[in-house]
Amino acid sequence: MRIGELAQASGTPIETIRFYEREGLLPAAPRTEGNYRIYTPQHAERLGFIRQCRNLDMTLDEVRVLLRFKDQPLAACGEVNSLLDEHIGHVAERIRELRGLEKELRSLRAACLTPHVAADCGILNGIDQAGAHGAAQRKRRHVRGAH
Amino acid sequence: MRIGELAQASGTPIETIRFYEREGLLPAAPRTEGNYRIYTPQHAERLGFIRQCRNLDMTLDEVRVLLRFKDQPLAACGEVNSLLDEHIGHVAERIRELRGLEKELRSLRAACLTPHVAADCGILNGIDQAGAHGAAQRKRRHVRGAH
DNA sequence: GAAAACCCTGAAGTGAGTATAGAGTCAAGG
DNA sequence: CCTTGACTCTATACTCACTTCAGGGTTTTC
Numbered sequence: 001m002r003i004g005e006l007a008q009a010s011g012t013p014i015e016t017i018r019f020y021e022r023e024g025l026l027p028a029a030p031r032t033e034g035n036y037r038i039y040t041p042q043h044a045e046r047l048g049f050i051r052q053c054r055n056l057d058m059t060l061d062e063v064r065v066l067l068r069f070k071d072q073p074l075a076a077c078g079e080v081n082s083l084l085d086e087h088i089g090h091v092a093e094r095i096r097e098l099r100g101l102e103k104e105l106r107s108l109r110a111a112c113l114t115p116h117v118a119a120d121c122g123i124l125n126g127i128d129q130a131g132a133h134g135a136a137q138r139k140r141r142h143v144r145g146a147h
Numbered sequence: 148m149r150i151g152e153l154a155q156a157s158g159t160p161i162e163t164i165r166f167y168e169r170e171g172l173l174p175a176a177p178r179t180e181g182n183y184r185i186y187t188p189q190h191a192e193r194l195g196f197i198r199q200c201r202n203l204d205m206t207l208d209e210v211r212v213l214l215r216f217k218d219q220p221l222a223a224c225g226e227v228n229s230l231l232d233e234h235i236g237h238v239a240e241r242i243r244e245l246r247g248l249e250k251e252l253r254s255l256r257a258a259c260l261t262p263h264v265a266a267d268c269g270i271l272n273g274i275d276q277a278g279a280h281g282a283a284q285r286k287r288r289h290v291r292g293a294h
Numbered sequence: 295g296a297a298a299a300c301c302c303t304g305a306a307g308t309g310a311g312t313a314t315a316g317a318g319t320c321a322a323g324g
Numbered sequence: 325c326c327t328t329g330a331c332t333c334t335a336t337a338c339t340c341a342c343t344t345c346a347g348g349g350t351t352t353t354c
Contacts, residue, residue: 143293
């Protein structure tokens with residue numbers, strides 16, 4: 001099949017498929033005479049695996065590790081287990097952070113129940129003190145935030 | 148004070164301060180004869196506000212909106228309220244998504260309790276079906292994920 | 295007067311794509 | 325045979341919120 005069909009079948013934008021090839025996640029597809037990529041069901045399966053990993057919010061580096069194991073079926077899979085454990089840890093931590101954040105945002109929101117002049121806005125004035133009561137500094141994190 | 152002192156006092160890397168100036172979040176600081184930026188306590192306060200907003204996981208565009216209100220103290224602050232409401236919504240949604248994700252990851256992890264050969268690994272084989280039971284496709288989101 | 299500590303600018307890199315420009319290929323219709 | 329439209333190709337730039345780097349200049353301290 002050609003790239004458009006693979007894109008359709010896998011729910012992946014065409015550009016993303018080409019991007020995965022450039023990144024070495026998908027092998028370089030063979031070409032037709034007219035220089036069109038042609039894919040086999042094996043390519044589709046591998047792409048499906050990558051997309052599932054991305055749905056599970058793994059980085060492409062994590063996916064690369066898992067693909068390495070897929071490609072070496074005789075290797076021991078202990079590293080797979082610990083990769084997943086670590087990833088679960090990151091997700092759990094990010095949930096905790098976001099819960100704290102939500103609490104803080106809601107209490108900030110409660111400071112301005114009806115609109116008035118900006119100078120007196122409980123939100124704008126509240127932000128200056130926000131987190132003063134012990135909220136942690138933002139740190140580099142592994143799981144994406146709100147944006 | 149000079150930029151290093153402001154960085155120290157605010158817990159912000161020097162390059163980030165210069166970046167905020169380039170982005171127009173901080174006004175261009177006056178310079179010494181030797182072309183060093185000099186800052187007043189007002190600059191420090193504004194930087195503190197920006198950093199608090201970032202701690203609350205707002206985008207710089209959201210911060211720009213809030214700063215606009217800080218700079219126009221007589222404007223009505225209704226937009227501030229709705230910006231915050233929307234932001235709270237994004238955070239809450241991201242928490243829901245990550246909870247579902249964590250559940251899925253944990254059930255995947257349970258498929259391989261002891262390491263064996265990669266070809267038989269319940270995790271690697273499970274990923275192919277992961278989300279087949281109705282998990283939503285990843286969508287463009289506002290709040291960062293796990294990475 | 296020299297070394298260390300500080301500061302400057304401009305450009306490029308990060309992750310994981312997305313978007314665009316400009317060109318080539320292919321099948322169907324006239 | 326020619327054109328139209330759908331499809332594909334490459335290369336490049338853009339996103340966001342910084343971070344890092346190269347290659348200098350300035351100020352302070354010994």
